[in-house]
Amino acid sequence: MSKPSFVVDIAENAGSNLDAHTPLALTSEEGCHHHGNGLRMPLGIYNVSIARVCSKVLRLCHRLETYFDVGHTLRSLEGAGDLLEEVIDYVELALYAAAEHVDDIDSIASGFFKSKTLRDKNPAYKQLDKSIKSHKRFVAAAANAIKHQQSRIRPYTLEYLHGTEYSCFHGYFFEGVAQGTVGPNNIFHLNQEIFSITTLIWEILVFVLQCSRELSTFVNVTSKQIIGPPREQKTSLAETVIAAARLPLYTFGEEHPFSRVALHIAASDGKIDSLNSALYGSIGNQWSQNAQAQFGQFILRFSGDGVSKTFRLANPGKVVLQNWAH
Numbered sequence: 001m002s003k004p005s006f007v008v009d010i011a012e013n014a015g016s017n018l019d020a021h022t023p024l025a026l027t028s029e030e031g032c033h034h035h036g037n038g039l040r041m042p043l044g045i046y047n048v049s050i051a052r053v054c055s056k057v058l059r060l061c062h063r064l065e066t067y068f069d070v071g072h073t074l075r076s077l078e079g080a081g082d083l084l085e086e087v088i089d090y091v092e093l094a095l096y097a098a099a100e101h102v103d104d105i106d107s108i109a110s111g112f113f114k115s116k117t118l119r120d121k122n123p124a125y126k127q128l129d130k131s132i133k134s135h136k137r138f139v140a141a142a143a144n145a146i147k148h149q150q151s152r153i154r155p156y157t158l159e160y161l162h163g164t165e166y167s168c169f170h171g172y173f174f175e176g177v178a179q180g181t182v183g184p185n186n187i188f189h190l191n192q193e194i195f196s197i198t199t200l201i202w203e204i205l206v207f208v209l210q211c212s213r214e215l216s217t218f219v220n221v222t223s224k225q226i227i228g229p230p231r232e233q234k235t236s237l238a239e240t241v242i243a244a245a246r247l248p249l250y251t252f253g254e255e256h257p258f259s260r261v262a263l264h265i266a267a268s269d270g271k272i273d274s275l276n277s278a279l280y281g282s283i284g285n286q287w288s289q290n291a292q293a294q295f296g297q298f299i300l301r302f303s304g305d306g307v308s309k310t311f312r313l314a315n316p317g318k319v320v321l322q323n324w325a326h
Contacts, residue, residue, distance in 0.1 A: 005262040006209045008241045011269035016233040019216035025230035027223040034111035042108045049104035053097040054236040060090035061243035072167040098204045099143035112222045128218040135210045158298040163291030165280045183312025193314035194252045201244045206257035248281030252316030287321040
């Protein structure tokens with residue numbers, strides 16, 4: 001079975017890359033109960049939600065690119081603590097925005113029905129709900145861990161030498177406490193001690209694209225559509241995809257979303273300079289296929305609480321370098 005495929009056109013004059021935008025833009029107010037529920041119209045809810053997710057992920061990408069660029073060793077990163085704190089803050093904010101996007105999609109869908117009873121009986125809603133639950137699994141679990149289990153996100157950094165290139169991999173883990181010992185959360189990290197920050201970024205972006213496709217199918221079936229071309233919709237998704245592609249592509253052994261979907265970056269105007277960064281492992285400066293890898297020092301950063309004395313160190317089981325296909 002072939003993987004779902006998405007194309008993101010990064011041209012300046014390109015329209016929205018989100019499948020749901022056209023049917024939402026063509027949705028008539030007739031048959032909508034959103035205003036009666038104290039909500040915006042479906043397109044308004046969607047635009048605000050997408051803007052929030054993209055804003056948080058874009059800021060995360062910009063700060064992470066700067067952090068990659070600031071130092072290629074642990075020693076050279078010693079003075080960048082404030083920047084690292086911003087990176088971790090935006091990891092949390094991006095996860096929260098993605099989790100809230102799930103609620104926004106449900107608000108859009110629910111507003112097409114007069115009651116929850118009618119909604120819950122509707123086959124299209126049932127399918128949408130089932131699909132979104134599948135797509136949201138990671139972001140929802142991560143947001144819940146932060147919100148309800150006090151599992152703060154902590155950074156991890158590992159030095160590497162790959163051929164003649166040397167730098168650092170940056171990851172994160174959800175902090176937990178087991179019998180007084182502070183370390184990666186035993187439940188969330190049962191099979192995976194450390195996650196890659198750049199993989200998380202793609203996890204959120206792919207999640208947004210998948211949800212948009214599911215919502216598009218639902219709206220086409222459920223809403224009443226007006227006749228005529230839809231108003232052109234603009235989002236910062238393409239800008240966010242560019243920012244993500246400028247970062248190194250690697251995992252710490254976790255499943256990368258590109259194993260589940262095919263994401264193609266196109267430039268209908270032929271301009272691709274915005275994709276190029278100096279970072280090794282990014283789309284414009286890909287990993288060598290032949291170089292040998294060596295790993296250096298690593299660091300996990302915990303927050304002192306004045307009480308805890310025992311901390312459990314962790315390392316990824318492996319590092320997987322991924323290149324973009326041409």
